[in-house]
């Protein structure tokens with residue numbers, strides 16, 4: 001009978017030990033969940049930052065492109081060719097299909113992008 005009591009005490013010790021281990025693992029799980037949440041938030045912040053940067057870069061590029069086309073359109077209206085065929089030459093024949101095609105194609109380009 002004394003042996004049996006001894007076994008029970010030993011068993012109780014083991015259970016206590018297991019409960020301690022369980023508590024430890026629970027704390028670790030909480031800590032990891034917490035860290036995971038923080039990292040997720042950091043990644044989202046970085047992602048949002050880069051999305052914004054990329055957007056700014058695109059707007060700047062669009063703006064420069066638009067300025068360039070505007071300058072060419074002005075040159076065309078002042079009577080010069082802006083097409084590959086006769087670039088910079090005076091338009092003695094009136095409207096040029098190549099120049100007009102170039103302007104139409106490029107201004108459609110930024111109107112489309114602005115809509116997106």
Ligand SMILES: [Zn+2]
Nearest residue numbers: 081083096099
């Ligand atoms: Zn032309």
